[in-house]
Amino acid sequence: MSKLLEVKNLHLKIEDTEILKGIEFSLEKGEVFALIGPNGCGKSTLAYTLMGINKYHPQKGEMYFKGEKINDLKITERAKKGITLAWQEPARYQGVTVREFLALGLKSKGEEVTEEKLRDALNKVAINPYQYLNRFVDKSLSGGERKRIELASLILMHPELIILDEPDSGVDVVALNNIAEMINYFKESGSGILLITHSEEMLKYADQAALVCEGEIIRQGNPADISEYFKSFCYPCAKEEECETEVAS
Amino acid sequence: MNDYEMMINAYKDAGGDDIFADSEVAHLVLERDKILGMHAVEGLEVEADKISEDTVKVKVLVKAGYQIKNPVHMCFGVLPKEGRQKIDMNVEVQKNAKVEVVADCVFPNAVKVEHIMDAVINIDDGGNYIYKEHHFHGDNGGVEVIAKSDINVEANGKLVTKFDLLEGRVGKIDFDYKANIAEHGTVEMLARISGQKNDLIKIREAAHLNGESARGILDSKIALKDQAEAEIYNELTADAAEAMGHVDCTEIIKDQAIARAIPIVDVRHPEAKVTHEAAIGSVDSTQLQTLMSRGLDEEEASDVIIQGLLND
Numbered sequence: 242m243s244k245l246l247e248v249k250n251l252h253l254k255i256e257d258t259e260i261l262k263g264i265e266f267s268l269e270k271g272e273v274f275a276l277i278g279p280n281g282c283g284k285s286t287l288a289y290t291l292m293g294i295n296k297y298h299p300q301k302g303e304m305y306f307k308g309e310k311i312n313d314l315k316i317t318e319r320a321k322k323g324i325t326l327a328w329q330e331p332a333r334y335q336g337v338t339v340r341e342f343l344a345l346g347l348k349s350k351g352e353e354v355t356e357e358k359l360r361d362a363l364n365k366v367a368i369n370p371y372q373y374l375n376r377f378v379d380k381s382l383s384g385g386e387r388k389r390i391e392l393a394s395l396i397l398m399h400p401e402l403i404i405l406d407e408p409d410s411g412v413d414v415v416a417l418n419n420i421a422e423m424i425n426y427f428k429e430s431g432s433g434i435l436l437i438t439h440s441e442e443m444l445k446y447a448d449q450a451a452l453v454c455e456g457e458i459i460r461q462g463n464p465a466d467i468s469e470y471f472k473s474f475c476y477p478c479a480k481e482e483e484c485e486t487e488v489a490s
Numbered sequence: 491m492n493d494y495e496m497m498i499n500a501y502k503d504a505g506g507d508d509i510f511a512d513s514e515v516a517h518l519v520l521e522r523d524k525i526l527g528m529h530a531v532e533g534l535e536v537e538a539d540k541i542s543e544d545t546v547k548v549k550v551l552v553k554a555g556y557q558i559k560n561p562v563h564m565c566f567g568v569l570p571k572e573g574r575q576k577i578d579m580n581v582e583v584q585k586n587a588k589v590e591v592v593a594d595c596v597f598p599n600a601v602k603v604e605h606i607m608d609a610v611i612n613i614d615d616g617g618n619y620i621y622k623e624h625h626f627h628g629d630n631g632g633v634e635v636i637a638k639s640d641i642n643v644e645a646n647g648k649l650v651t652k653f654d655l656l657e658g659r660v661g662k663i664d665f666d667y668k669a670n671i672a673e674h675g676t677v678e679m680l681a682r683i684s685g686q687k688n689d690l691i692k693i694r695e696a697a698h699l700n701g702e703s704a705r706g707i708l709d710s711k712i713a714l715k716d717q718a719e720a721e722i723y724n725e726l727t728a729d730a731a732e733a734m735g736h737v738d739c740t741e742i743i744k745d746q747a748i749a750r751a752i753p754i755v756d757v758r759h760p761e762a763k764v765t766h767e768a769a770i771g772s773v774d775s776t777q778l779q780t781l782m783s784r785g786l787d788e789e790e791a792s793d794v795i796i797q798g799l800l801n802d
């Protein structure tokens with residue numbers, strides 16, 4: 242049987258700058274694959290490329306979803322096949338209520354929108370539906386609230402492949418616990434998750450992990466090994482001598 | 491069907507509430523220069539007189555201390571394809587009185603219709619006037635609306651206007667509103683308009699915060715497509731301590747539409763503050779692509795964003 246997602250030798254250039262340089266990995270249904278790496282190494286770029294965001298079209302390499310090549314599919318087509326992305330900084334919408342926002346995922350699947358489904362999804366992300374359903378998905382929400390509402394919309398959409406770009410950044414501890422629970426929830430309900438993260442804590446929820454540096458996967462394996470990266474925020478690699486990546490903390 | 495019934499039907503088709511039989515609700519119905527219905531309630535006087543061909547003079551007076559419970563409904567319009575309606579409106583909200591007016595302007599069959607509104611509005615000390623105006627111009631683009639308002643808000647008074655034209659064509663609208671606000675007074679002017687084809691939208695709003703702690707908000711949200719054009723000129727001046735104002739103009743354009751925003755902010759007191767924000771552009775691509783990643787196609791996603799903006 243084919244893998245849920247298979248990425249082969251993916252290269253992406255934007256305006257002459259090579260950002261992804263031969264990314265290769267695969268992920269199965271019900272599996273959490275974590276991607277870590279320093280700022281600017283290309284993690285978000287990979288997420289956008291997988292989703293098919295404008296300007297992020299690979300020059301070389303293939304992306305397969307359940308065995309089907311998706312390189313030339315548009316965002317909407319990829320979404321309809323079951324792929325979605327939760328942005329690092331989710332967009333905000335003036336005048337669109339949480340209710341309307343959540344209903345979109347259901348409507349696009351042709352599923353009935355019920356109050357119960359909406360409430361249920363919000364309860365799962367520890368957001369009180371009675372307080373939030375009529376609020377706007379705009380600047381008035383905190384970063385953590387916005388991110389959890391994003392997860393609630395994914396619950397309703399029930400995608401097969403979820404790309405989570407730093408779901409843990411900019412959220413408080415309570416939200417962090419909830420996000421960890423949600424990752425387990427998605428996993429148990431059979432979705433595959435590509436988890437881009439900056440936190441050692443989040444790695445614990447992964448089945449596999451990879452370290453990205455300067456657009457390449459320099460190490461891949463079990464999360465406990467990969468998490469060594471967090472000791473020095475660098476994993477010595479073949480390019481050590483000419484390395485310009487700043488070691489962040 | 492008589493004229494009155496036809497007007498009420500056009501009004502209901504445009505989304506208006508059927509309140510005309512309710513004696514607790516004041517109303518006024520005008521078709522061109524014909525006064526088809528008029529009803530007042532305690533504390534509120536409504537007068538309408540035809541003063542010349544096509545022209546009606548309307549006077550609304552809310553007596554001191556009266557808080558009118560139900561919104562007053564006004565329905566203005568021109569039913570035939572061609573015609574002209576000019577309304578000279580005089581609104582007086584006396585001391586500590588309060589009223590909300592909901593005006594529906596309907597021109598469902600317009601091919602060549604002119605609607606001219608000349609308003610003088612005076613809000614006395616502590617008075618409160620909310621004016622919601624909803625327009626429906628049909629699908630021919632044959633309406634020209636020319637509206638002028640001269641607004642005066644005395645101390646602690648408040649005026650809120652909310653204009654919307656979200657369905658059908660605009661045709662041509664040309665607004666020119668001026669407001670003077672005394673101490674602790676407030677003015678809020680909101681416009682929500684969706685333009686298409688060769689619609690032309692021209693809004694000129696000026697609010698002068700003359701008194702201490704006066705407040706002003708000028709907020710326009712415009713969505714344009716095809717060859718529609720809009721020009722929003724917002725002027726907010728503040729020349730007293732603690733006077734505060736904000737100008738916000740958001741215009742989303744598609745196709746060959748053209749949008750212009752000209753905010754003028756003039757502050758002449760060190761303790762006054764006025765801010766402005768203007769954003770003109772196409773639909774934000776992150777907003778758009780986020781919705782597309784939930785399975786909406788580009789058109790659906792863009793509609794959600796624009797509808798949200800216009801409902802805000």
Ligand SMILES: Nc1ncnc2c1ncn2[C@@H]1O[C@H](COP(=O)(O)OP(=O)(O)O)[C@@H](O)[C@H]1O
Nearest residue numbers: 255258260279280281282283284285286287296
């Ligand atoms: N649209 C773009 N145009 C130009 N450079 C880009 C663009 N998107 C990303 N980059 C560059 O690609 C590199 C990787 O960025 P990103 O994928 O956001 O990193 P990460 O998510 O790992 O922090 C950065 O150097 C960034 O400046």
Ligand SMILES: [Mg+2]
Nearest residue numbers: 284285286329
């Ligand atoms: Mg990133």
